[in-house]
Amino acid sequence: MCCWNRNIKKNYAIGKKIENIAFIVTIVIVLGLFTLPIIIYYTSRYHTDTFNNASINYTGFHSNISGISQNFTRLSWSQDNDASECHEYIGTACKNFLHQWFQCTIGEGELNIGVSQQEQNQHEQTIGSLNNYLEYYKQCQQQSSAFICQYFFPLADCSTGKSYKATKEYCLLMSIGVCSDLWTLANNFSYGSLLPDCSTLPNASNNSYSVIIPIEGMDDTNGTDGIVCREDFVKIDLICEPRCDSFEQTSSHLESQLLIYSEVIATSIALTFCIVAIIVVIKEYKILLAYPSVLVVFQVIDMTVLVIVLIITAIDRYGLYCGSVSLLETLKHPSFFCKFSGAVSHYVYINMPLWWFFHVAIFFHKVLFPFQANRFEKLGHNKYIFATVTTLSILLPLPAIIICLSVDKFKYNINRFPPTLCGSNGAMWFYSITLPMDVLFAAGVIMLIIVLWTMRNVENNFLEKKKSY
Numbered sequence: 001m002c003c004w005n006r007n008i009k010k011n012y013a014i015g016k017k018i019e020n021i022a023f024i025v026t027i028v029i030v031l032g033l034f035t036l037p038i039i040i041y042y043t044s045r046y047h048t049d050t051f052n053n054a055s056i057n058y059t060g061f062h063s064n065i066s067g068i069s070q071n072f073t074r075l076s077w078s079q080d081n082d083a084s085e086c087h088e089y090i091g092t093a094c095k096n097f098l099h100q101w102f103q104c105t106i107g108e109g110e111l112n113i114g115v116s117q118q119e120q121n122q123h124e125q126t127i128g129s130l131n132n133y134l135e136y137y138k139q140c141q142q143q144s145s146a147f148i149c150q151y152f153f154p155l156a157d158c159s160t161g162k163s164y165k166a167t168k169e170y171c172l173l174m175s176i177g178v179c180s181d182l183w184t185l186a187n188n189f190s191y192g193s194l195l196p197d198c199s200t201l202p203n204a205s206n207n208s209y210s211v212i213i214p215i216e217g218m219d220d221t222n223g224t225d226g227i228v229c230r231e232d233f234v235k236i237d238l239i240c241e242p243r244c245d246s247f248e249q250t251s252s253h254l255e256s257q258l259l260i261y262s263e264v265i266a267t268s269i270a271l272t273f274c275i276v277a278i279i280v281v282i283k284e285y286k287i288l289l290a291y292p293s294v295l296v297v298f299q300v301i302d303m304t305v306l307v308i309v310l311i312i313t314a315i316d317r318y319g320l321y322c323g324s325v326s327l328l329e330t331l332k333h334p335s336f337f338c339k340f341s342g343a344v345s346h347y348v349y350i351n352m353p354l355w356w357f358f359h360v361a362i363f364f365h366k367v368l369f370p371f372q373a374n375r376f377e378k379l380g381h382n383k384y385i386f387a388t389v390t391t392l393s394i395l396l397p398l399p400a401i402i403i404c405l406s407v408d409k410f411k412y413n414i415n416r417f418p419p420t421l422c423g424s425n426g427a428m429w430f431y432s433i434t435l436p437m438d439v440l441f442a443a444g445v446i447m448l449i450i451v452l453w454t455m456r457n458v459e460n461n462f463l464e465k466k467k468s469y
Contacts, residue, residue, distance in 0.1 A: 023453055027446060034442035041430055086112040086158035091120050093127045094149035101150070105164050106157045114156040114163050123152040126194055140179040147174050151196055171198035181241055184328055234325050244322035244330045247417045256418050260314065263420065267310040274304040291386045295359040298393070299352050306348045309341050313420060321419035334413050334422060342412025342422035343401050349433050350397040353440040358389045360444040367451045400432035 089098055089111055102111045115123065127148060150166035157163070175183045175198055186195055234243050248256045277300045281288045288297055313320060323335035334342075362385075366373040376382060404410045404424045412422040423429055 023449075026449055030442065030445050030449065034438050034445075037434060037438055041434070085114045085116065086156045087114070087116055087120070089113050089120065089153060090117055091124045091153075093124050094153050097146055097149045098153060098155070101164070102155060105155060109157070109159060112156045112158050113153045115153055120153070127152065130194065140174075140182055144174050144179050147171065151201075165202055166196070168198050168201040168203050171196055171201050181328060185242070185331075236326055236329075241329075242327040243325055244327045245318035245325070247327050260317070260418055263310065264314045267307050267314070270303065271307045271311065274300055274307060278304070291382055292359055292362045294386075295355045295362075295389070295393075298390075299355045302348045302352050302355070306345060309344050310421065313341065317419050321414055321422070331413060334411065338414060338419075338422040339405065339412045342424065343405060345421040345423070346401050346404065346412075346433065347397045350400075350436055351393060353437045353444075354393040354396060357440040357444045358393065360447050362389075364447040364451055367454055400428070404428065 089095070098111060098113070113120075130148065147166055147170050150164075150170070154166070155164040175195075183195065233246075234241055281297050281300070287293060320337040321330070321335055323330045323333050323338070376385070404412055410424045410428045412424055415423045424432070
């Protein structure tokens with residue numbers, strides 16, 4: 001009998017250790033999962049050289065920068081004695097142009113460039129993404145293809161140590177000349193990091209070479225006079241600009257429609273649940289409108305408002321979000337509904353986790369500190385806690401929203417097409433929404449785990465005492 005009791009105690013001690021290990025492992029896993037978005041954000045900031053996640057295209061277009069065709073334009077480059085690297089070109093996007101350029105400059109030996117194979121792969125992906133910008137405007141596409149190849153794949157003469165680079169003059173011709181509208185478009189979509197800073201490129205020196213490169217379809221010097229825009233583009237100040245209501249960010253129109261329909265279905269289901277929840281609140285108002293259950297009701301109200309805005313958006317997306325027929329003008333001057341939806345979504349996204357966190361914190365306090373919680377309730381302090389929690393939840397999201405509405409750098413704008421709720425730029429969105437939500441949910445989940453762990457221990461202790469009697 002004595003040995004049997006010792007075995008029971010030993011097994012209980014082992015089981016307790018296993019439970020403690022499981023508790024610690026659970027906390028570590030939760031912290032790891034909620035830390036992951038923060039790690040991804042900061043690591044992604046160092047990998048913005050390519051457009052891997054940005055498949056922007058204009059409906060009905062597919063392009064390939066693979067060569068230069070008929071007619072002519074003059075191309076210049078800068079020659080420097082700094083070819084520290086020589087690598088064989090292994091890509092395809094600029095193969096034809098590089099061979100022509102090589103014949104005009106070095107002429108003998110092997111075609112080499114001053115870019116490593118890993119960088120070549122990245123630049124090939126970048127060029128593939130830039131194709132989507134260039135295709136709609138033929139003059140820009142044809143003239144810029146040579147500059148793009150020059151910029152990303154500078155020739156290198158391994159025997160003499162000379163390199164051949166794109167020049168500041170040619171860069172300015174693209175950025176403020178024939179491709180000025182597309183250059184602006186790329187910068188408005190935060191893709192400016194892909195484009196060169198013209199001021200950092202070398203000048204075309206007096207002894208630099210120049211060559212006539214064949215370019216097709218050059219009707220005039222600036223590439224704008226007499227141009228007839230496609231139906232999905234609008235002509236503004238002699239430049240074809242993409243129409244806001246024809247721009248799509250997915251790879252096909254079918255994908256855009258599927259995206260829209262899935263959003264409508266999801267928001268309709270969410271609205272149904274919100275309506276059911278509101279009916280239950282009205283029916284059980286004595287319980288659900290009491291502190292702290294009312295904090296959950298506030299969450300339902302927030303969700304209802306957000307869902308209604310999403311449903312309104314689905315009715316007329318482009319009409320509500322396109323402040324102008326021109327996409328470029330819309331990005332510069334967002335519509336009133338864009339700002340409104342941005343402020344609503346911004347407020348709800350941070351307000352709902354706050355309601356949830358405070359509700360969990362109150363539950364946590366009652367379980368881990370029951371005597372103090374009962375004392376607060378008897379003294380009537382709960383009403384002050386409720387007032388403080390409500391005030392904090394209402395006011396804390398407001399500073400970031402005010403900044404986004406008043407500071408042009410952080411203004412709410414369309415962040416994808418077909419348009420949905422507008423948002424601020426990436427840094428503001430992360431620090432004012434993603435990061436606070438992540439911290440609040442992580443803290444709340446950890447508190448719930450501790451509460452459940454405490455309740456289990458209390459129950460086990462109670463059962464042990466009951467058995468001893």
